[in-house]
Amino acid sequence: MVTTIKSTALDFSNIKTNLKTHLQNTTEFTDYNFEASGLSNILDVLAYNTHINGLTTNFALNESFLGTAQLRSSVVSLATGIGYVPDTSTSAKATLGVTLNLAGLAGRPTTVSLPRGSRFTSSVDDVTYSFQTIIAHEATDDGNGSYIFKTADGSSAVEVFEGTSKTKTFLVGEFNEADVYIIPDETLAGESVLVTVTEGDTVTTYINITAATTISASSLIYILKEAPNGFYQLSFGGNGILGVSPPAGSSITVSYLSTKGATANTAKDFTAVDTVTVLGSARTLTKPTVTAAAIAGGPKETIESIRTNAPFQYATQNRMVTPEDYTAIILRNFSTLINDICSWGGQDNPEPKFGTVFSAIDFETDVTETTKTATKLSIENLVKQLAVISFNIEFADPVTTFIETDVFYQINPNLTPLSNNAITTSIDTIINNYFTTNLGKFKKAFRRSALLTLIDEVSSAVLSSRAIVRMQQEITPVLNVFNSFTLTYPSAIAIPAAKSSPGITDYVVTSGPFLIDGISCTIRNEQYANVATNKLQVISGQDGTVIVDNIGSFNSVTGILTIVAFRPTALNTGTSIKISVLPANQSAIAPERNNILRYDAGASNIVAVTTEADY
């Protein structure tokens, strides 16, 4: 018998029922069951109060944990509590070549400066965006009056960031450790923030605590974090441990860019807005050349991203020890450029290399080679600062293995008003969606049964389905010379099975067509009546004769396929040849390390097999 209120029953009607159950055991009042009675009104009040209190407590508890919090302010606060600073909005960043031509100008200076905040404009979809530099650049006369602006480390890549320049000035009153300075802007780009403190004639620049590798009582650092209302708050250590606090009477100036985020990405045609003053006159910059179009602009870090990344970041403690630390810290610093990343220790490499951590980075599609190189250099510098032991980092390029599927499905046309072509189109869409959703990243496995389940659900007229799966990689040979390739497939390769009269589908290795001395050929493993080996041969597409008997082999267990002394004279299409192999396990292909699986729709087939069966 329930005589007390269950604290776990938060539903209003449950609470009220519990109260009624309690009253059933008393004789004082009996009208609790009549909804119009005064007693029922009292029970309503009591139950509603308990209900609201229960819900409030439930909400409060949910908001207390990173895994369950729903409000952004709670997630940000909890992440901040474990030392994770959520990303601010990021400006789209373009890399330009900026020059000034002063040829013929008498008495021209040796060096010219391009200050922070020099503006450039560009348009995306007919919307004009303002970009600007966030550091100063210097240019030196090349002797002919041409000045190429460069960074302090000598690079001529001038980075410009999208956004509107804003400045906030705070006057420091009597010192108080709890002072925080609010920047009422939700679209502040953290990378562009410059904090200076002016005391008399002295201007001191402070750096962000996230960029500091060591902190002492005299460090000039500031802390910038998201406030509960989405704005940003600036604070300083000031307690003699976390650095110097601005003295009373000084003024704090915060300069930053307020960005429009991802909308300015892809901007690639820039015009200089500001001029450079030389010998007292304004000089117009030459139209900038674009080294890399604008990329990496984006909104604030999302709640789900914070929820995922904060615990990993906490686990790393801002130090690079385990491969996961490398992944977490690289992501923290370069997340806008990276689609996916995977790191592993050298001891786990196919060819062990101790003292090295390997990172495979799958960059976003719009990231240029120049930016990739610069990013990898930045990561190496980061590793030097944060690695606990003297580990090296090596970058392994992502290896994309394409999956080809030959799908056969049984269909009874009487069970659907749709044509076979329409069903095939639906299945094609389903397959593409499956690969887009589930693959395309590191450590994402292909499961044939999951795919076939989706295909079976396309229509009740689809009675069954099966699929033959192949793994495919590409080689890009140089024509008319001997080429060697080593392909490492992410899964074991099938062992060739000897058959009395083998068909085309019995070959474990097949390739796309190419020409040798005018003859169309393909590469296949050796296979003829009652013989099947791991040896690779070049076979004529015209009569099936062997053109080159041994151009390599494959190891079924390791999945490594080797091609040697391969000399094609022409290719049918493109510049590469697809090499497809049957996996030993058709059911699942689970890539490791730097392998990524993607779908090759062009090399895949869908075949409808009509049947009269209706169940």
Place this chain on the structure above:
Amino acid sequence: MATKLSTEDGNLGISTLVGTRTKLYKDIDITFANKSSGEIFKKEDAAAVKQAVKNLMLTNYFEKPFQPLFGGNLREMLFDLADEDAEEDIEDRVKNAIGVFEPRAQVLNVLAVSTPDRNEIKVTVEFRVINTQETVTVSTVLARLR
């Protein structure tokens, strides 16, 4: 001849048959008037049902938690024209509300009388408490507070 009952039926033979309804209606007095001892009054039997009917009439939709359609919802008619249709509408609403939410009352008659000059409508409900012969009348005046 003496009537005997089995041991399982206990003292059923000596209980007195007093009617079909053996349990009193006992409700709290919603006015919270208190006795000199500090305790609040109770409403019992017909008085309890009468209080419930009045309470029901004066409750509007969405007032009772999680029962949005509970009540007579007479306030909704506050700015309607005070004509015969309004009186009829009020009578229907009261009858319907009692029929749905107050099973202890059987409505005998509902009378709404409009007094436009005084900006009020007097509603009189005559009902019988179920399982008794007792007829009860509730009257209330619907008027704007200001």
